[in-house]
Amino acid sequence: IAGITQAPTSQILAAGRRMTLRCTQDMRHNAMYWYRQDLGLGLRLIHYSNTAGTTGKGEVPDGYSVSRANTDDFPLTLASAVPSQTSVYFCASSSGETSTDTQYFGPGTRLTVL
Amino acid sequence: AQTVTQSQPEMSVQEAETVTLSCTYDTSESDYYLFWYKQPPSRQMILVIRQEAYKQQNATENRFSVNFQKAAKSFSLKISDSQLGDAAMYFCALYNFNKFYFGSGTKLNVKP
Numbered sequence: 001i002a003g004i005t006q007a008p009t010s011q012i013l014a015a016g017r018r019m020t021l022r023c024t025q026d027m028r029h030n031a032m033y034w035y036r037q038d039l040g041l042g043l044r045l046i047h048y049s050n051t052a053g054t055t056g057k058g059e060v061p062d063g064y065s066v067s068r069a070n071t072d073d074f075p076l077t078l079a080s081a082v083p084s085q086t087s088v089y090f091c092a093s094s095s096g097e098t099s100t101d102t103q104y105f106g107p108g109t110r111l112t113v114l
Numbered sequence: 115a116q117t118v119t120q121s122q123p124e125m126s127v128q129e130a131e132t133v134t135l136s137c138t139y140d141t142s143e144s145d146y147y148l149f150w151y152k153q154p155p156s157r158q159m160i161l162v163i164r165q166e167a168y169k170q171q172n173a174t175e176n177r178f179s180v181n182f183q184k185a186a187k188s189f190s191l192k193i194s195d196s197q198l199g200d201a202a203m204y205f206c207a208l209y210n211f212n213k214f215y216f217g218s219g220t221k222l223n224v225k226p
Contacts, residue, residue, distance in 0.1 A: 031212060033214070040218055042217050042218040043207075044216070058213070092159075092214075102161060103209075105151075107157060108158075
């Protein structure tokens with residue numbers, strides 16, 4: 001069992017380009033999340049999905065979009081990347097069966113926008 | 115609004131000694147969970163310990179324990195018998211309504 005996988009591990013991207021970060025979990029978790037981690041700011045929630053077919057905005061959603069076509073996958077898309085989106089991105093999931101679940105995190109994607 | 119504050123950006127502890135990391139939070143909810151996550155240089159986020167807000171008893175996991183003061187909205191992490199492998203960033207987090215709110219982290223250095 002892999003848990004949560006993210007791809008790519010790291011990426012350097014030119015400003016204005018479109019980029020999709022991939023996230024897949026094999027735990028059949030209902031809820032999935034995307035965070036960005038910046039020095040001194042901890043992790044900030046970008047978007048989340050409580051179940052397949054639904055998504056919601058987190059603390060810093062601007063410039064990002066997500067989709068949840070099935071239970072396992074939760075891609076994050078940057079339609080037109082900007083340098084301020086340089087960050088480490090973490091995908092996470094939880095079973096979603098209770099309101100107080102533990103989240104499990106993927107290994108992260110380091111994105112640099114030049 | 116939910117906020118989590120870690121006022122110690124960096125701390126150091128001697129191997130085998132005890133260290134306490136501080137965390138305060140703010141929420142208007144009565145039902146929530148609190149977590150400590152560890153992030154070593156490998157970048158992986160690892161759950162250290164969790165505390166249910168409705169439980170008065172402090173959670174303990176081996177060398178890790180918390181001091182949960184609900185009225186003061188304080189949730190500190192105590193690491194006993196510190197080991198070199200404990201060196202990492204530690205994040206305090208508040209969870210309710212399917213969302214996590216993280217503090218800015220405390221970098222823990224362990225000196226041999």
